Amino acid sequence: MPFLRHYLLLDANEVGGITYRLFSDGQPGIVIPLTENMLISTSDYLFGQQLPSMFIYGQMSVYRDLKIQGQMALLVVVLRPFALHLLFGMPADELNDGIFLPTDLFGPDVIPxxxxxxxxxxxxxxxxTLESFLLERFQKSSGLNHDLLLSLELINRHQGLIKMENLLKELQVSERQLERHYRRQIGVSPKKFMxxxxxxxxxxxxxxLSPARKLTAAVYQAGYYDQAHLHNYFKTMTGITPMEYQLKVNKLAINFMQF
Structure with missing residues (x-):
């Protein structure tokens, strides 16, 4: 529980193929195919290549489309923001926007x-099997910085609306120190994570909200200055407009939808 947020299980059989869109929720993850006869494609991983037993993705700054053909059973393991740093001991920002095979990060130790x-x-x-392997890796890790853990708790408690000056005052650290911890252990800056x-x-x-209700109320309730600012950020993050998102019926999670 301290390292994994939740699981998503996708199960379908579409000869014509399905496209899923995933965008950042601040969490990296692991994707595990549960069938051998499906084809998978992303901008980094093309159809026709042999599907790995699993692949790992880091923090995302843009949305990513996952295209799948054939009978599909797929397990998505959504990790806590700092989990990849604990697993691999490397700076998390080196994994941003990447898709990696297990041997890329674990080395030959992952083969058994x-x-x-x-x-x-x-x-x-x-x-x-997965949880036993991950728990063994986490137990060998060097642990996390206390200021980082407290900052994550504060940011989530304030739903990202805490001011940086108040966060630093609560932690009694400099912005430069906190920035270093975030980039190394989470992969993004504190401001970007907020x-x-x-x-x-x-x-x-x-x-x-129902489609009939106006967007404005949600914009200001979430602390955005105006609707235009939110609209631009929304399109950058998801590739679609707020209204297109609201009308999408096939949402598997807030940041994961079927196209």
């Missing part, structure tokens, strides 16, 4: 785990 995953007969076994959390807060408010 991949073989065990391949032999797992059902979802329960896959999750047990923007992501505030945007997620807006999406929760906005998703609860």
């Amino acid at each position: 785990f991949e073989r065990k995953m391949a032999k797992s007969k059902n979802l329960h076994e896959v999750i047990n 923007n992501i959390i505030r945007f997620q807060h807006f999406l929760k408010i906005f998703s609860a």
